[in-house]
Amino acid sequence: MSRRRDAELTNIEERLGYIFEDRQLLDRALTHSSAQASYSNERLEFLGDRVLGIVVAEYLFQEPERHNEGDMAARLNHFVRGEACAKIAKNIRLSDGMRSRAHDQDGVLADSILADAMEAVLAAVFLDGGMGEARHVVLRLWSDLLAQEPESFKDPKSRLQEYSQSVGLGLPHYQLEGSDGPDHAPQFHVVVSLDGAENARGSGTSKRDAERQAAKAMLEKLNAGLL
Incomplete structure (x- = not known):
């Protein structure tokens, strides 16, 4: 791994609040298929979507019982949907570490690509450090969203x-x-x-x-x- 790439991953780790034992996991999570199809983050994205879902579902379940099942489902959908993941990715400037050839004419990555990468990174944390570390990262990065009032997250x-x-x-x-x-x-x-x-x-x-x-x-x- 080049020094430049190593520095990029270090910056992402600092923003995540997690240091990887296996940096190849983070490197792959930040690699879009347009850059290297055989080494892309697509499979990690699949896993990361489930990791995010279970962490947020557990968080909602452990809240005081003021929300019924329907409210909890609506909140879960709001917190894990693509727009939320893209927002978090932008907050931590995840694009700084992305390897992709899918930028638009202004050099900007689409929200869908950022959202997928954010999920892939969560999967990488889960595989590297387990559910406890993944939970810590999700709850820290999603803290502002999770604090939103009900009317602000209804579709x-x-x-x-x-x-x-x-x-x-x-x-x-x-x-x-x-x-x-x-x-x-x-x-x-x-x-x-x-x-x-x-x-x-x-x-x-x-x-x-x-x-x-x-x-x-x-x-x-x-x-x-x-x-």
Whole structure:
């Protein structure tokens, strides 16, 4: 391993708060398939998704019993979804250690790539140090998200549907307007409409994410009294 690569991994370890015994695990977790298909982080990503899920589920289960099963499921989904993983990856500047040829024209990695890498890193910690170390890393990095109040993590589509029905606007209708961008980092564009209301639009790295962003934009308009 080169000195430069060694320094990159050291910086990532400091931000994670965990020192690896086997640095090859971290190196692989930070390698996207576009850089080296036979040595990519895809299998680690699969495991890391499960590690993150069980740590957060355990955390929610151990909280005081003020949330029912449905609330816990909604919170779990919010804390482990791709947007959350990408946000954490950005917080610790995980891209500084990424090996990838999938950057956009501005040299930026797509959120989906960052999210996958974050999950892969959690798997690497789990394999290197066990569940205890993985739990420590997750709870430290996710601490701000885990402290969020219920309304802040409810899915925007659910919030919009609940609100629109409560005021007689009917059900929101989502329509895909199109997509663009490279194959490895597509952007989807969705418009949401309500009876008697101005349309709102959103974009994201998946159709589902674009729908959430459109719903969020509609809620912001409704809250601001612009419709």
